[in-house]
Amino acid sequence: MDINYQFLEQTFYLVLAAVPTTLNLTVTSLLLSLPLAFFMALVRLRRTRYVSGFVGAYITLLRGTPIVLQILLIYSLLPSLLHALVGTLGWTINVFDWNPILYAYLVFTLNTTALLAEVFRSALGSIERGQMEAALCAGLTKVQAYVHILIPQALVTALPNICNVTVNLIKGTSLAFLMTVKDMTAVAKVAASYGYNYIEAYLDVFAGYIIICSIVQVLFVFAESHVGRFRLIKQK
Amino acid sequence: MRPFAPEFILAVIPDLLPYLGVTMAVALGSIVAGSLFGTLLAWAKLSASTLLRRLAVAYTYAIRCTPPIVLLFIVFYGLPKFFLEVFNVNINSYDKIFFVVVSFTLLFAAPVSEVMRSAYQSIDRGQYEAAVSSGLSPWQAFYHIVLPQAAVIGLPNFGNSVLSLLKEGSLAYTVGLVDLIGRGQMIIAHHYGAYAIETYLALALFYLLLTLGVEKSFLQLERRYSRQKHNGEEAGYGY
Amino acid sequence: MLKITNIHKKYKTAEVLKGVDIQVAKGDVVVILGPSGSGKTTLLRCLNFLEHADQGEMEFGADRLQLASASAREIAKVRKKTAFVFQNYNLFQNKTVLENVTAGLILGRGIKRPEAEVIARKALAKVGLSDRETYYPLQLSGGQQQRVGIARAIAVNPDVILFDEPTSALDPELVSEVLAIIKQLAREGTTMVIVTHEMNFAADVATHAIFMAEGNIVEQGSPQDIFLHPQQERTRKFLRRILPQVEYNI
Numbered sequence: 001m002d003i004n005y006q007f008l009e010q011t012f013y014l015v016l017a018a019v020p021t022t023l024n025l026t027v028t029s030l031l032l033s034l035p036l037a038f039f040m041a042l043v044r045l046r047r048t049r050y051v052s053g054f055v056g057a058y059i060t061l062l063r064g065t066p067i068v069l070q071i072l073l074i075y076s077l078l079p080s081l082l083h084a085l086v087g088t089l090g091w092t093i094n095v096f097d098w099n100p101i102l103y104a105y106l107v108f109t110l111n112t113t114a115l116l117a118e119v120f121r122s123a124l125g126s127i128e129r130g131q132m133e134a135a136l137c138a139g140l141t142k143v144q145a146y147v148h149i150l151i152p153q154a155l156v157t158a159l160p161n162i163c164n165v166t167v168n169l170i171k172g173t174s175l176a177f178l179m180t181v182k183d184m185t186a187v188a189k190v191a192a193s194y195g196y197n198y199i200e201a202y203l204d205v206f207a208g209y210i211i212i213c214s215i216v217q218v219l220f221v222f223a224e225s226h227v228g229r230f231r232l233i234k235q236k
Numbered sequence: 237m238r239p240f241a242p243e244f245i246l247a248v249i250p251d252l253l254p255y256l257g258v259t260m261a262v263a264l265g266s267i268v269a270g271s272l273f274g275t276l277l278a279w280a281k282l283s284a285s286t287l288l289r290r291l292a293v294a295y296t297y298a299i300r301c302t303p304p305i306v307l308l309f310i311v312f313y314g315l316p317k318f319f320l321e322v323f324n325v326n327i328n329s330y331d332k333i334f335f336v337v338v339s340f341t342l343l344f345a346a347p348v349s350e351v352m353r354s355a356y357q358s359i360d361r362g363q364y365e366a367a368v369s370s371g372l373s374p375w376q377a378f379y380h381i382v383l384p385q386a387a388v389i390g391l392p393n394f395g396n397s398v399l400s401l402l403k404e405g406s407l408a409y410t411v412g413l414v415d416l417i418g419r420g421q422m423i424i425a426h427h428y429g430a431y432a433i434e435t436y437l438a439l440a441l442f443y444l445l446l447t448l449g450v451e452k453s454f455l456q457l458e459r460r461y462s463r464q465k466h467n468g469e470e471a472g473y474g475y
Numbered sequence: 476m477l478k479i480t481n482i483h484k485k486y487k488t489a490e491v492l493k494g495v496d497i498q499v500a501k502g503d504v505v506v507i508l509g510p511s512g513s514g515k516t517t518l519l520r521c522l523n524f525l526e527h528a529d530q531g532e533m534e535f536g537a538d539r540l541q542l543a544s545a546s547a548r549e550i551a552k553v554r555k556k557t558a559f560v561f562q563n564y565n566l567f568q569n570k571t572v573l574e575n576v577t578a579g580l581i582l583g584r585g586i587k588r589p590e591a592e593v594i595a596r597k598a599l600a601k602v603g604l605s606d607r608e609t610y611y612p613l614q615l616s617g618g619q620q621q622r623v624g625i626a627r628a629i630a631v632n633p634d635v636i637l638f639d640e641p642t643s644a645l646d647p648e649l650v651s652e653v654l655a656i657i658k659q660l661a662r663e664g665t666t667m668v669i670v671t672h673e674m675n676f677a678a679d680v681a682t683h684a685i686f687m688a689e690g691n692i693v694e695q696g697s698p699q700d701i702f703l704h705p706q707q708e709r710t711r712k713f714l715r716r717i718l719p720q721v722e723y724n725i
Contacts, residue, residue, distance in 0.1 A: 002321055064447040065440045066406035069417070073440065076432040167301070174303035175407075185306060198313035206306050213301035365525050366565035366624075371555045371583025371631060380582060384569045 008200040011191045015208045018187040022212065025101070025173040025183060029108035030166060036109075037116030044121050055117070062114035067107075067172050074107050075100075075179050104176045108169060115165050123158035124150065156228045163220035167213050174209070184208050244434035245441070248423060252438060258333070258415040259446075262405050265337040267398060270344030277349035282356065292349065299346035304339075304404040311339035312411045336408045340401060347397045355390030356382070388461045395454030399447055406443065416442055476501045476666065477522075477635055482531030482542060484517055491517045492528070493690040499635060504661045505668045506677040506698075509687035510713060515670045518687070519637050522668070523557045524550045536634065555584065558628035562640040564620040566612040572599070572623050573608040579631045598630035599623075602656050618649030625656055629665070636660070638669040674717055678702045686710045 040055050062070065083095040127150055135145035177186035184205050192201035280292035299307070312335045316328045327334075359382050367377030409418035420435045477499040484492040491514045499505050507515045520526040521542065531542040535556065540549045558579075567575050576595035580586040586594070599605050602622040612620055621641060628636045641657065642650040654676045660667065661680045671677055677684065677698070684701040686694045686709075694700075694707045705711045 002317075060448075061440075061444065064444045066403040066443060068406050069436060069440055069443060073433065073436040076436065171301075171303035174305050185303065188306075192313075199310065199317055202306055202309045202313065206302055206310060209303060209306065210298060210301045360565075362561060362563060362565035363567060366559070366561060366567065366627075367578070368554060369523055369525065369557075369559035369561075370579030370627060371551075372579065373551065373583075376582050380578070381567050381569070388569075 003203075004195075004197050004200055007195065007197045008204060011188065011197070011201050012204045012207070014187050014191055015184050015204045018182060018184045019208065019212065021101075021176075021181065021183045022170065022173050025104055025108060025176060025181070026166065026170050028105050029112050029169060032105070032109040033113035033116055036113045038120055040113065040117035041120035041124055044117065045125055059114045059117055062111055063118070067111055068175055068178070070111060071107050071175055071178050075103055078103055078106070100179045101176075101181050104173075104179050104181045107179075108172060108176075111172065112165060112169055115168070116162070119158050119161040119165060120154070123154040123161070126157055127153050152227070156224075159220060159224045159227060163217060163224075166216055166220070170209065170213060170216065241431065241434055244431050245438045248420075248431070248435055248438045249441075251423060252416055252419055252442065255414060255416050255419040256442065258413070258418075259405060259408075262333060262336055262340065262408055262413070262415060263402055266340035266344050266401060266405070269337065269341040270401075271348055273341060273345035274348030274352060277345055278352035278356070281349065281353050296346045296349055299343060302343075304343055305407050305410060307343055308336070308339045308407055308411060311335050311342070332408075332411055332413045335411065336405075336413050340405060343404065344397065344401050347400070348394065351390045351393040351397060352386075355386040355393070358389055359385050388458075391454065391458050391461065395451070395458075398454070399450055402446060402450065403443070476536060478534040479522070479542075480532045480534075482518065482521060483529045484514070484521060484526065485529055491690050492521070495687070495690070495692055497685065497692075499666060499668060501634075501666055502664045503666055503682050504680050505683045505685065506681035507668065507670045507685045507687060508672075508674075508677060508701075508713070509693075512689070513687040514690040515687045516639055519639050519668065519670050522637055523554050523559055525559070555631075556634045558631055558633040558636045560621070560624050560628050560636065560638045560641050563644050564612070564617070564624045566620050566623055566627075568612055570611075571608065572604065572610050572612070572615070575612070575623055576627045576630045579627060584631065595626070595630050598626040601629065601659075602626045603652075616649060617645045618652050621645065621649075621653050622656060625653070625660075629660070635666040635668060638667060638671070640670050640672065642671070642673060672717075674702075674714075686713065688713070 040059070043051050043055050044059075046052070079095055079098075086093050086095055131149055131153065132142075132145055135149045136142070140148070173183055174185040176183045177189060180186075188201040188205035192198040277292045277295065280288040281296075283289060312332075315335060315338065316326070316330075319325045319327045363381050363385065364374075364377050367381045368374060372380070405415075406417050408415050409421060412418070414422065416439055420439050424430075424432045424435050479495070479497045482492050482495050482497075483490070493514075495514070495518060497505070497518070507518065509515045517526055521528045521531075524545065528542040533540050533542055533545075533553070535553060538549070538552065540553075545553075566572075567578060570578060573592065573595055576598055577588070577591040580591035580594060581588055596605065596608075599608065602625055604619060604622055604626065607615065607619065607623075612623070615623070625641075638657070642653050645653065650673070654673065657667070657669070658676075658680050669677070669680075681698045684695065684698050685692055686701060686705075686707075688709055694705060694710045700706075701710065702714065705714060
């Protein structure tokens with residue numbers, strides 16, 4: 001097949017240069033959503049009266065709509081909303097000067113929080129009640145029980161799913177170009193339109209994502225074997 | 237800033253409704269074709285040939301790491317070029333929906349093949365052995381005994397894959413297909429950028445109803461077909 | 476009626492069956508005993524090709540075939556003349572009790588449903604489970620499930636029924652109900668090959684006993700010979716270990 005190999009190579013370096021942006025988006029959103037998702041999971045497990053319902057609705061909304069729609073909504077809503085807000089407060093900040101990556105952080109964090117909340121809920125829920133009871137009887141506070149007993153066990157169940165969510169997040173960041181963020185896909189699109197070398201550019205970015213996802217999955221395998229040490233004997 | 241007009245959300249729904257058909261057509265086409273291709277992949281993963289197994293696993297892995305939009309672009313731009321140079325057939329004039337369905341078929345087949353493979357492998361070999369010991373042919377044993385049980389096990393995960401596909405299908409507008417979101421973009425452009433939020437909210441409503449509907453349907457199916465297991469728990473092993 | 480000569484089977488590097496001969500006449504109840512790893516289950520599973528022997532010859536009624544190179548057709552034929560009762564029952568989870576028993580008749584032998592159901596009901600009556608026809612396997616106790624497994628085997632009217640440790644997976648109090656049925660079948664002259672650990676039962680029901688160890692037949696003969704007058708030291712060691720004091724009713 002007729003492929004412009006020179007272009008293929010050049011664009012690959014361009015794509016690589018954009019990898020930090022993609023990773024930036026992924027890691028930031030993931031780190032921000034972890035604590036939020038954890039508390040949401042706790043709320044859902046405790047079934048606190050109104051909050052639990054609200055959280056449930058939030059999760060349903062974010063899981064039931066495509067992420068592209070969430071991006072389009074936030075990106076069309078937020079800048080103007082913030083601008084109006086800033087105007088009424090009398091500040092002289094120009095909202096439209098802000099780095100669009102902030103909106104990207106927001107969308108991906110909101111979305112990932114919903115997904116992780118479900119993962120944590122099922123992982124924490126699968127730990128026997130007896131574990132908490134035994135911890136309390138041994139004199140631990142609830143917080144200590146969570147930190148030393150429950151979370152480590154839940155983590156083993158949750159890690160494969162967290163890996164899934166992370167891989168999906170990486171793929172989700174490919175839509176950041178809709179918010180004018182210069183991630184890998186954005187770079188590929190721009191490079192493609194220069195010389196109409198579409199297929200070369202997209203093959204490059206395809207390879208780029210495979211490399212990143214593979215590295216991430218390897219990292220998770222390490223994490224899983226480390227965290228699951230106490231399970232090794234129980235395996236079969 | 238233009239004031240928010242909630243009544244527009246309702247007003248735009250009749251305009252969007254006809255295009256629901258396009259979205260559903262893409263989804264259904266991809267699900268059916270993707271399931272067929274996925275069955276082939278699952279069969280390859282279980283086959284005795286190492287080459288077939290490796291190819292199928294590699295395919296699944298590659299697709300799993302690929303953002304749907306990248307795959308969409310690769311198919312949209314790459315397939316015509318491929319067909320032109322390899323088969324000397326010009327498919328540039330094909331309707332966009334063709335490329336969209338091909339792309340999502342390739343996308344859907346990967347997770348579906350995993351669902352099928354793992355469901356099949358979770359069935360105890362003893363079921364097959366008992367069947368052939370009773371005189372059933374290997375095919376009969378598979379079709380009447382193993383397959384029904386595997387289908388019940390795979391159903392929830394298959395449902396999850398369908399839900400994912402529905403949401404990923406929303407990307408079709410990026411290559412110009414006029415489905416729900418595509419039409420929504422047209423409406424927004426028609427009003428010079430006004431009413432964007434209202435239109436997107438209406439679209440969100442559509443998708444929410446769609447995903448909730450599909451989710452409920454699968455739950456019903458699961459409930460109906462694992463009746464046998466539930467019977468056991470209710471009757472309490474009637475000693 | 477059924478004769479196997481010189482059967483060999485290897486798993487990777489270990490030889491599990493080292494040239495075993497076995498003969499079953501009509502009406503025989505052949506019991507195979509031995510420690511685990513002796514190859515007795517493998518031998519049984521080779522008889523209906525759940526495992527494929529590396530070498531050996533089978534004479535089954537008027538048919539003669541090579542075990543290592545048997546065609547799919549020959550295998551299907553053998554399976555239609557035999558029935559297998561599994562240690563963990565292997566009832567079809569997605570079928571009711573009645574459907575479990577009729578599956579082999581309707582699908583395997585092309586018998587029409589009404590006729591198959593009559594046959595199945597007779598078999599179920601014989602094992603005492605007529606009132607559980609519409610139940611699913613998960614709703615039954617282990618003993619009941621195994622009885623359905625036996626009904627499934629007798630319904631197809633085989634020339635020989637193969638039993639692979641039929642009571643090993645059962646709770647002790649459920650063992651006797653299953654053994655009682657097998658004893659009844661023996662009294663009626665059903666040809667059976669049974670691998671079992673239940674010594675009293677074996678002594679009671681067998682017309683011929685085989686003791687295997689490490690892939691070979693160590694000793695075989697009538698129950699009296701094996702249980703009361705074992706010739707080989709290996710046999711004696713095994714019997715001593717299993718039953719320090721025993722009263723056989725032969």
